[in-house]
Structures are given as structure tokens and as C-alpha cells.
Amino acid sequence: MTILEHANITVRSIEQTLQFLAIVAPDFRLRHRGETPQHHWVHVGNNQHYLALQEPRDQSRVNSKRIPYHQLGVNHWGLQVENLDEIETELIAAGYRRSMATPNETYRRRLYFFDHSGLEWELIEYFSQRFEQRYHYE
Template structure:
């Protein structure tokens, strides 16, 4: 069986990314947070099934704080997480001022929302209403 193990992404502010993840993935824990003397900070945060490898821009990177335009140029378009209690997460993200991403249609067997974090990465958050694969992955 194949599953997503991790996504490695450079972010302009690791602490801001961790604050966003505290809302959308409360079961994720920091596995490692390293700042080498001669290097850049990186953090692995996740659970026993998957994790995100976050790293700060390299010192010699050109324009590290420029946002990528999703669906327009190369890079990550969005990151999908399966969550519990989507309505509660959606409300917290809205209350904290996070910007909504693309719209998702109303579906019978799952709920989805898209939000951008402070770095400009778009996240698809999905809560499945069914545990039957034929229903979970039905594209209505």
C-alpha cells in the first residue's frame, strides 16, 4: 500500500507555519527542531503516519520571501490533510484571519475547505463522512 510519508517545503517563517499546523493538525508533534551553527533551521512535525519537513530559506537564496502563485507556476499547488472536526477547524482559521483558498463543491461523503497559511501555501482540509473507499473517493 502506498501512502504519503512527507512533504518537504521551504517556508519564510517556521514558527508561523507551526502556529497554522497547531490549528489544522493538532495531533502533529514536533519530532525535531534543528538550527545548525552553519546552516538553516529545519523542523519535522507530524504523527506516526506522516510528517512535514519545514525548512527556512538558505542564506544565499534569492528573494526567499516571494510567494509562489498556486496553479500558475512550478511548486506546490496545495497540501491535502485529512482532519477531524472540520467545522471547528474552519471556524478557528476564520477567527484567526487566515485567507480562504479555492472553493470546494458540496459533496455527499466528504467535506472540504481550502485555506492559505501565512506563507501563502494553500491547504486542502478534508473530513470524510464515509469510511467506504467507493464513497470517500467519489468525485461528484
């Protein structure tokens, strides 16, 4: 079986991304923090999976002109969460903005939010353990 172990993401601010993740992934912890001549970096996650976050030292070279869903690259990150209603309330109170609308579905609820770097995150809460219900497209 193949399991996605980690993803390496360049962000504008590690600290702001850690604030976002503290709301949506409270079980994530800082695994390690490091420095290179080009980046500050951290590994943040749980015992199974983590995100490697890179913050460029030279912010003038950060390109924010990519148009998600129209150009090559990652469009969003999907995180399975619990208590999506509470997470939504906290994100809105913290000033994060919603992205696209999602349909009402019987066995899952999904929300899309942008973090401070402009990266889109899909947050999914499932209401069934059955594969065919979780991934039923209504």
C-alpha cells in the same frame, strides 16, 4: 503498498507554520528541531507521517512570485482532518484566509486555506469509510 512518509516544505516562518498546523493538525508534535548554515528546520507530525519545514536564514532570497496552478511545483497540501467546522472557525478567528470555493458533496467536505507563507492547504473531512463514496466526484 507505497505510503507518503513526509514532505519537505520551505516556509517563511517555521513558528507561524507551526501555529497554523496546531489548529489543523492537533495530533502533530514537534519531532526535532535543527540548524544548518542556510536554514532553520523542524520535523513536525505524528507517528506515521511528518512535514519537514525549512526556514531560510536569508529571507531576501525567498521567491514568492510562483503562480499556483500555472507554474511547476506543488499547488496545495491535502490533510484529512476531523471536526472541519471547528477548524474553520479557529482558522478564521486566527486571521487565515480562505482560498477557492468547493462544491457541496455528500460524503466529504473540503476547505482551502492559505497559511502565513501563502501556501495553500486543502482540509478534507470524510463522512464515509467506503472508498467509492469518499472519492465520488459529484
